[in-house]
Amino acid sequence: MPNSINRWTRRAAAARDCPWVAVHVETGTALTDDERQHVSRQLALARQLEHPPSLAYAELSAALLGQCRRDVASTQAHADAVMALAEAQGFALRLEQGRMLRGWALAEQGQAVDGLAQIRQGLVAWQAIGSQTRTYDLAMLVGV
Numbered sequence: 829m830p831n832s833i834n835r836w837t838r839r840a841a842a843a844r845d846c847p848w849v850a851v852h853v854e855t856g857t858a859l860t861d862d863e864r865q866h867v868s869r870q871l872a873l874a875r876q877l878e879h880p881p882s883l884a885y886a887e888l889s890a891a892l893l894g895q896c897r898r899d900v901a902s903t904q905a906h907a908d909a910v911m912a913l914a915e916a917q918g919f920a921l922r923l924e925q926g927r928m929l930r931g932w933a934l935a936e937q938g939q940a941v942d943g944l945a946q947i948r949q950g951l952v953a954w955q956a957i958g959s960q961t962r963t964y965d966l967a968m969l970v971g972v
Contacts, residue, residue, distance in 0.1 A: 884922045904933035924950040
């Protein structure tokens with residue numbers, strides 16, 4: 829399963845012009861100070877623009893990066909931020925993406941029942957909205 833997640837991460841990173849994400853996921857190396865600052869700058873810019881869709885995307889990206897690095901606290905903090913913003917703005921897909929990441933973080937903290945429930949709820953809602961389930965999200969469910 830980790831290999832399929834790494835393949836997805838490489839494709840997603842290349843598509844988003846951030847290949848450094850794939851390098852760190854595959855090699856297990858920590859992010860450099862410059863890379864951490866890059867993520868911080870993305871979040872700051874999104875906040876400065878006062879453009880909720882951009883901020884939701886930036887928070888989601890930070891949560892995904894946290895998950896790939898297995899940084900549970902960062903993943904949960906950014907997932908919670910995505911969920912709050914998505915709920916306030918009516919971003920249904922982002923809400924469920926945040927919910928699934930939050931579920932992963934809960935499971936990693938030993939709250940497997942609650943975590944799995946959040947991931948499943950996100951998957952069901954994701955499909956109800958009409959979006960296709962992504963392999964990455966299913967892998968998250970299996971990995972818990």
